[in-house]
Structures are given as C-alpha cells and as structure tokens.
Amino acid sequence: MSALKVVSSKLAAEIDKELMGPQIGFTLQQLMELAGFSVAQAVCRQFPLKDKTEAEKGKHVFVIAGPGNNGGDGLVCARHLKLFGYNPIVYYPKRSERTEFYKQLVHQLNFFKVPVLSQDEENWLEYLKPEKTLCIVDAIFGFSYKPPMREPFRSIVEELCKLQDRIPIVSVDVPTGWDVDKGPISQPAINPAVLVSLTVPKPCSTYIREKHTAHYVGGRFIPRDFANKYGFEPFGYESTDQILKL
Numbered sequence: 117m118s119a120l121k122v123v124s125s126k127l128a129a130e131i132d133k134e135l136m137g138p139q140i141g142f143t144l145q146q147l148m149e150l151a152g153f154s155v156a157q158a159v160c161r162q163f164p165l166k167d168k169t170e171a172e173k174g175k176h177v178f179v180i181a182g183p184g185n186n187g188g189d190g191l192v193c194a195r196h197l198k199l200f201g202y203n204p205i206v207y208y209p210k211r212s213e214r215t216e217f218y219k220q221l222v223h224q225l226n227f228f229k230v231p232v233l234s235q236d237e238e239n240w241l242e243y244l245k246p247e248k249t250l251c252i253v254d255a256i257f258g259f260s261y262k263p264p265m266r267e268p269f270r271s272i273v274e275e276l277c278k279l280q281d282r283i284p285i286v287s288v289d290v291p292t293g294w295d296v297d298k299g300p301i302s303q304p305a306i307n308p309a310v311l312v313s314l315t316v317p318k319p320c321s322t323y324i325r326e327k328h329t330a331h332y333v334g335g336r337f338i339p340r341d342f343a344n345k346y347g348f349e350p351f352g353y354e355s356t357d358q359i360l361k362l
C-alpha cells in the first residue's frame with residue numbers, strides 16, 4: 117500500500133455534510149458540477165485528442181451513469197467532454213427521481229446534442245467496441261454502494277468486466293463494485309485504467325494496482341484549513357487545473 121492521503125467513507129460523508137451544511141452552504145449542484153468537470157479534465161489528460169487522426173477523434177466516450185450522485189457526476193462530465201471536443205454517449209438506465217435536477221442534467225445533454233440512450237436500450241453493448249470507443253466512464257456507483265449489486269447494474273458491470281482489458285475504464289471516485297474502505301471484496305467489480313478520486317482519495321484507492329491504474333484527484337473545492345481539520349494537506353494542483361495526477 118502507498119502512503120497516500122486517504123479519508124474513510126465515514127469522514128468523506130462528514131466532509132460532504134459540512135460542505136453542504138448551513139455554515140458553508142455549497143449546494144450539491146455546485147459540487148457535482150466541479151466533480152464532473154474534473155473527471156472530464158482527467159479524460160482529456162489521459163486520452164488527449166491532439167495529434168490524433170480524425171478516426172480516433174471520432175471515437176465515443178461511453179459514459180455509464182448510475183442512479184445516485186456518482187451518476188450525476190457522469191452526466192456533468194459528458195457535457196464538458198462535448199465542449200472539449202470529444203464524442204460522448206450516455207447510458208443512464210435507472211434515472212433518479214430524487215430531484216428535478218437530474219432531469220435538468222439530461223435536458224442539458226439534449227441541448228448539447230449528446231446522445232442519451234433510452235433507459236431500456238437493449239443494444240448498448242453495440243457502442244462498446246475497441247475500434248469505436250476511446251474509453252468508458254464508470255459513473256455507476258460511488259461511496260454509497262453496498263453489495264450485493266442489484267440488476268440492471270449487475271449484468272452491466274459483468275459485461276464491462278469482460279471488456280475492460282480492451283477498452284480503458286475511467287472510474288469516478290470509487291471503482292464500481294468496490295467497497296469504499298476495503299476495495300474489491302465482492303464481484304462484480306471494475307478494474308479501472310484510471311481512477312479519479314473526488315475531494316480526497318478514499319481508502320479503497322490504496323488497492324489499485326499502481327502500474328495498471330493512473331490515479332488522479334479532482335474536485336478542487338476546499339481550502340487548506342478545512343482539509344487540515346479533516347487530517348490531510350491540500351493537493352498541489354497546478355495553476356487553474358481541476359485535477360492532479362498522484
């Protein structure tokens with residue numbers, strides 16, 4: 117295990133609660149926008165379009181969004197990827213009814229002409245071919261996932277596991293199927309090529325295989341004294357970057 121700065125799931129939840137509490141007053145929408153923006157930046161850093169052929173530039177970034185806030189990060193990420201010149205496609209099989217906000221994120225994707233597959237799209241795997249797909253963004257589950265995985269996500273993640281050696285997967289905050297503290301202790305579980313930890317890495321990130329997985333931190337929205345209060349130093353982001361490769 118590396119000497120990475122990590123915070124437990126319990127502490128991560130407390131950080132979120134305080135950031136969105138009455139004293140600080142961030143809204144979920146604000147944090148999600150910055151989180152999704154960071155993930156889009158990490159995709160650009162890892163898979164730059166510069167010097168790529170037109171065929172490679174036309175490849176899809178396949179974003180799979182889950183039912184909670186991790187999925188929301190994915191929806192935001194897809195919108196920014198489109199602005200950055202990528203060709204995202206979104207699969208959002210179980211849509212959150214929690215707030216109007218999720219519907220608004222989908223409307224925004226329509227406005228940006230980002231295809232959002234129908235909820236019962238049976239042929240979603242057709243979009244996942246190494247020759248057509250640049251990478252997959254795994255925004256299925258984050259720090260609130262509790263096994264065992266229920267359908268339709270179990271079948272989806274099983275399919276992704278079969279493809280992950282041929283198409284790189286970028287996991288948002290926590291690789292889907294991993295326990296946020298203990299890592300890949302149950303199946304199915306994604307083995308990502310890239311992990312983008314948000315705010316601060318969670319303990320599961322110490323179980324990534326360092327040679328196999330590029331690790332970024334993103335979600336640059338806390339000041340030094342707040343980080344120190346939760347036992348870690350702020351990350352050394354450069355200039356206006358929203359991500360830092362660890």
Ligand SMILES: NC(=O)C1=CN([C@@H]2O[C@H](COP(=O)(O)OP(=O)(O)OC[C@H]3O[C@@H](n4cnc5c(N)ncnc54)[C@H](O)[C@@H]3O)[C@@H](O)[C@H]2O)[C@H](O)CC1
Pocket residue numbers: 132144147148151182183184185186187188189256257258259260261262263264265266267269288289290314315316335
């Ligand atoms: N401060 C930050 O770092 C921010 C992080 N954000 C992202 O939010 C997620 C955590 O979001 P939350 O809504 O709490 O949970 P999840 O998205 O992980 O999942 C909840 C969702 O999943 C369903 N579910 C749970 N277990 C199962 C299962 N076994 N089978 C099927 N479905 C399951 C559950 O019912 C819910 O619907 C964090 O990781 C970040 O990515 C925010 O963007 C804000 C800023």
Ligand SMILES: [K+]
Pocket residue numbers: 186254255256257258287288289290291292
């Ligand atoms: K994820």
